[in-house]
Amino acid sequence: MTGxxxxxxxxxxxxASGLGAGLVRRFAAEGAKVVVGDIDTEAGAALARELGDSVHFLAADVADVAQVTGLVNTAVERFGGLHVMVNNAGVSGRMHRSFLDDDLADFDQVMHINVRAVMAGTRDAAxxxxxxxxxxxxxLASIGGIQAGGGVMTYRASKAAVIQFTKSAAIELAHWEIRVNAIAPGNIRTAIVRKSATGEDLRRLEEFEARIREQMRNDRPLKREGTVDDVAEAALYLATDRSRYVTGTVLPVDGGTVAGKVIARKPKSG
Structure with a gap:
């Protein structure tokens, strides 16, 4: 690590977990003081213990805008400032066999966490x-907000909103030398979808995931699986002065998926 x-x-x-924990570990390893917010108090506290005094965990539900504000205030009060804000918390929403079966019952929750909390975190940090x-x-957006497709329609809509908001905020906040960028992960194994399924739904989800991951492997130009570390590396770049002239961008970390499908190559003859 280079500090x-x-x-x-x-x-x-x-x-406390998934992509967020990967970012926290990488930031701390590079010398940052980090305030971690999450509703998972057990995992969050364990992560803070693991990483030591440079990481402080604060139980926070970003669906409550006041708790987002509390994270920013805590960073300033405990560590003396705030230089990097990562709005990573998100939920996938319920899986449905078809959009025709979607009662949109989780719409408000998904939008409050995936969109409103991002707007609040951006505003308070700025x-x-x-x-x-x-x-x-x-x-944190998703390739689901860039590339159209079936399933989890509310989630896709929320991530598309994050992308448009990011670009708009970048334009307005540039006056104060505040850079606003988005990362759009794709095909990264995390538990975000599984958290919304239990029992028989979980069994069907596992079968669905197996099929969709095979399709992703076939469509993805880079054949290796993406990792949490790949996303953390992208976040580090956007957090540092290496990206000091970069704002309003959306960086897919997806092995080339949104660039286009792989063109089948004919085997060489003879």
């Missing part, structure tokens, strides 16, 4: 950054 974030303070929402020389805000 690229030495002297920096970051907030990572949804940082209020501090605007008075302290700028900073970097990173919003």
């Amino acid at each position: 690229e974030l030495a002297g920096k303070v970051a907030v990572v929402t949804g940082g 209020r501090h950054m605007a008075e302290h020389g700028g900073g970097s805000i990173i919003n």
Whole structure:
């Protein structure tokens, strides 16, 4: 590690597990002080113990805007500032056999967590950054917000909203040297979908995942599976001065999936 974030303070929402925990570990390894917000108090506290005094866990439900504000305030009060805000917390919503079966019962929850919390985190971080020389805000989207497809329609709509909001916020906040970018992971194994399924739904989900991952492997230009570390590396780039002239971008971390499907090559003759 090169200490690229030495002297920096970051907030990572949804940082107790999955992609968020990967980002927290990488940021801490690069010298950052990190405030982790999550509803999973057990995993969050364990992560903070593992990483030591540079990481502080605060139980926070980003569906409550006031708790998002609390994360920003905690970073400033505990570590003396805020340089990087990662709005990572998200939910997938319920899986349905068909959109025709979707009662949209989870619409408000998905939008509150996936969109409103991102807007609140961006706003609250920017209020501090605007008075302290700028900073970097990173919003976690998904290739589902870029590339149309069936299933989890509310989730796809929420991530598309994050992308459009990110670009719009980047334009407005550039005046204060605040950079706002999004990462769009794809084909990264995490538990976000599984958390919304139990029992028979979970069994069907596992079968569905197996089929869809095989299709993803066939469609993806890069054949190796993406990892949490791949996303953390992209976040590190956007968090550091290496990306000081980069704002309003959406960076897919997806093995080339959104670039287009693989063209089948004929075997060489003779």
